[in-house]
Amino acid sequence: MHPLAQAVQEACPDAVLAVSEALGELTLSIAREAVRPVCQALYARFDFDHITDVTAVDLTHEVPRFEVVYHFYSISKNQRIRIKTRVPEDDASIDSICDLWKGANFLERETYDMMGIQFNGHPDLRRILMTEDYDEGFPLRKDFPVEGRGWRDRFDFPISPAQEGGS
Amino acid sequence: MSDASQTIYPDHYGQDEEGLAPPKKRTEEMLLNMGPQHPATHGVLRIVLDLEGETIVKATPHLGYLHRGVEKLCENSTYSQIIPLTDRLDYVCSMANNYAYVRAVEKLLSVKAPIRAEYIRTIVAEMQRIAGHLFWLGTQALDIGAMTVFFYTFREREVLLDLFERLCGARLTMSYYRIGGIDRDLTEDIVLDLRLFLSSFPDKVREYNTLLETNRIWIKRTRDIAVISAKDAINFGLTGPTLRGSGVNYDVRKAEPYGVYDQVTWEVPLGKNGDTYDRYWIRIEEMIQSVRIITQCLDRLPAGPIAADLPNITYPPRDKVMNDMESLIHHFMIATRGFDVPVGEIYCATEAPKGELGFYIVSQGGNKPYRCRIRAPSFIHMGAFDHMSRGYMISDIVTIFGSYDIVMGECDR
Numbered sequence: 001m002h003p004l005a006q007a008v009q010e011a012c013p014d015a016v017l018a019v020s021e022a023l024g025e026l027t028l029s030i031a032r033e034a035v036r037p038v039c040q041a042l043y044a045r046f047d048f049d050h051i052t053d054v055t056a057v058d059l060t061h062e063v064p065r066f067e068v069v070y071h072f073y074s075i076s077k078n079q080r081i082r083i084k085t086r087v088p089e090d091d092a093s094i095d096s097i098c099d100l101w102k103g104a105n106f107l108e109r110e111t112y113d114m115m116g117i118q119f120n121g122h123p124d125l126r127r128i129l130m131t132e133d134y135d136e137g138f139p140l141r142k143d144f145p146v147e148g149r150g151w152r153d154r155f156d157f158p159i160s161p162a163q164e165g166g167s
Numbered sequence: 168m169s170d171a172s173q174t175i176y177p178d179h180y181g182q183d184e185e186g187l188a189p190p191k192k193r194t195e196e197m198l199l200n201m202g203p204q205h206p207a208t209h210g211v212l213r214i215v216l217d218l219e220g221e222t223i224v225k226a227t228p229h230l231g232y233l234h235r236g237v238e239k240l241c242e243n244s245t246y247s248q249i250i251p252l253t254d255r256l257d258y259v260c261s262m263a264n265n266y267a268y269v270r271a272v273e274k275l276l277s278v279k280a281p282i283r284a285e286y287i288r289t290i291v292a293e294m295q296r297i298a299g300h301l302f303w304l305g306t307q308a309l310d311i312g313a314m315t316v317f318f319y320t321f322r323e324r325e326v327l328l329d330l331f332e333r334l335c336g337a338r339l340t341m342s343y344y345r346i347g348g349i350d351r352d353l354t355e356d357i358v359l360d361l362r363l364f365l366s367s368f369p370d371k372v373r374e375y376n377t378l379l380e381t382n383r384i385w386i387k388r389t390r391d392i393a394v395i396s397a398k399d400a401i402n403f404g405l406t407g408p409t410l411r412g413s414g415v416n417y418d419v420r421k422a423e424p425y426g427v428y429d430q431v432t433w434e435v436p437l438g439k440n441g442d443t444y445d446r447y448w449i450r451i452e453e454m455i456q457s458v459r460i461i462t463q464c465l466d467r468l469p470a471g472p473i474a475a476d477l478p479n480i481t482y483p484p485r486d487k488v489m490n491d492m493e494s495l496i497h498h499f500m501i502a503t504r505g506f507d508v509p510v511g512e513i514y515c516a517t518e519a520p521k522g523e524l525g526f527y528i529v530s531q532g533g534n535k536p537y538r539c540r541i542r543a544p545s546f547i548h549m550g551a552f553d554h555m556s557r558g559y560m561i562s563d564i565v566t567i568f569g570s571y572d573i574v575m576g577e578c579d580r
Contacts, residue, residue: 023274023513050417051404053514055540057529069527071514071542075401075417082514103404106550114238129231129579139239146236146243 002026004046004081011041027082035085036095039070043100048072048081054097054107056087056115060142064088066117070097093118114140196224199561203232207310207565210575214552214568218561226556226564228549233579241539245505246272246346249539254340256543257577259302262295262331263519264577265344270425271515271526272346275508278480282427283471284348289426290464291334291343293457294361297368298327299520300450303572304375307447310565313385316378323371326364333357347481348474358465365458365465372454379447389443393555393567396441403551406544407522408449409571413441419518431463443570450572479506505534514542521545521572545571545578 005019005028015034020027030038042048052071059067064086073080087094096119098104108119109128116138119125126132130139136149202213211232217225237256241249253268254261266288273279280288305320328338334357335343335350343350379385395405397413410417418435420428436452438445474481482501487494508530516525522544529538548571556567 022511023277025514027512049401051402052516052523053525053527053540053542055527057538069540071525071527075415078422080514101404102399102402102554103547103550106546107404110546127231129234131231139236144239146239 012037029084039097047074051101051103056111058142096122221561226553233575237580245534251342257574260299260520261341267517267524269344275513280348281472284473293460296457296520307569310569392443394442404547412438412446419516446570543577545573
């Protein structure tokens with residue numbers, strides 16, 4: 001096993017569910033409740049000071065449905081790590097890591113906006129790319145049509161009298 | 168910080184002419200809406216500013232005006248069809264986006280481009296970096312009020328865009344990189360003109376430098392403006408010149424070398440103060456370093472094929488497609504049906520002119536990615552905007568987001 005994975009496992013017992021190394025990348029699958037302790041350990045003890053990305057994947061046909069994916073990078077050690085955790089559809093929420101990495105703020109907001117995952121303890125969880133009053137769902141979920149939903153898939157624009165009579 | 172109650176409104180403000188209403192001062196904070204249509208926002212960006220007098224107390228960016236759902240479209244396009252979509256992310260540096268995407272897919276497929284293609288990729292990526300930094304330099308100076316530099320930088324950028332046009336037929340949305348190689352080979356006359364450009368370019372950079380360094384107003388408006396400490400810059404996830412301006416030595420080209428960056432000699436310029444001036448200086452130095460990289464690559468440019476010999480993935484040569492029926496069908500099949508990518512996931516980072524551009528691709532087999540996440544540097548830089556603008560004056564706001572080299576096409580995706 002990768003020494004870093006070993007160390008994380010020792011620091012947070014029972015948190016790491018699976019470790020995989022593929023294409024030169026280290027991935028840890030962890031329990032949802034363990035996100036904060038693992039991230040705290042990565043930040044404070046393993047020098048993962050740079051937040052690269054927070055995102056989510058909608059695995060429609062699996063249970064639990066969503067997978068929240070974190071990428072961290074350690075500038076001093078030149079090491080990347082990927083943390084994955086599963087979130088069920090009926091309770092799509094996870095603890096926020098905004099207080100550790102300030103950069104997580106916008107990334108978590110985007111994940112919420114696109115996938116509908118609630119981040120508990122986020123200081124300002126609003127939509128970020130879609131308008132704030134957007135209520136047609138979460139666009140990156142697999143059950144959201146590519147053409148969009150609502151008025152966009154109907155195109156029932158009123159026809160002006162000039163168009164009706166002419167041509 | 169100035170006391171708003173004393174400076175902004177005269178004592179008789181709010182009093183009617185007969186003097187009946189008691190004199191009152193307005194002391195509450197003022198909300199100011201900037202954008203979305205504003206010439207200095209480089210796209211469509213809206214910022215709501217909380218002001219105390221002219222000092223910024225809080226800045227709330229409202230993004231998404233240019234959101235086109237690129238990540239959703241990627242999930243419904245074959246791997247080669249995504250290349251033109253990446254052009255439209257950071258539309259002033261499309262070569263860098265192509266490169267970042269193509270590298271991620273190649274890693275996922277475990278294929279490698281031939282060595283000549285790698286050289287040309289590096290050359291073209293550095294040309295794009297120069298063009299991108301020239302664009303930034305011109306518009307940044309223009310936003311602050313130093314108009315002349317804009318005309319000079321766009322003159323040189325034009326030379327590069329002309330070279331791109333001769334290379335791939337397009338000036339902005341290039342789609343030049345292919346999975347497993349590149350689209351067309353560098354010709355002798357392009358190399359000749361590129362060398363001509365490179366020989367004169369360092370002098371031109373000195374020219375811009377003279378124009379700005381002797382401009383007292385410009386210096387006053389960039390030095391000690393939008394300062395961010397190294398610790399905060401890392402914590403916010405900043406990358407590229409914005410991070411290196413604070414003195415953090417992180418460049419993907421050095422940390423995880425790709426292309427032929429590890430075979431040429433060059434340096435990573437680092438700033439000290441983390442202010443707008445340092446970020447300017449870094450971009451100026453990076454252009455000089457790019458010239459070094461391109462010159463060495465041109466000197467060593469090996470002969471050979473420009474696309475990997477992988478009939479399932481790479482297109483057949485162009486002249487064959489035009490004259491040979493089987494090659495035409497072959498080309499058609501790759502263009503329409505695409506190719507299958509093994510199950511897996513990859514995060515691949517590339518140093519784009521604006522910072523670390525990463526693609527996180529999840530494949531569940533098949534010819535389309537299951538999930539294609541784009542880690543856009545401009546978006547992440549906007550996350551630090553509030554932190555960096557607090558306490559500065561309202562006139563600095565344009566300098567602050569200008570110093571990120573922000574392009575909203577990439578920020579909103």
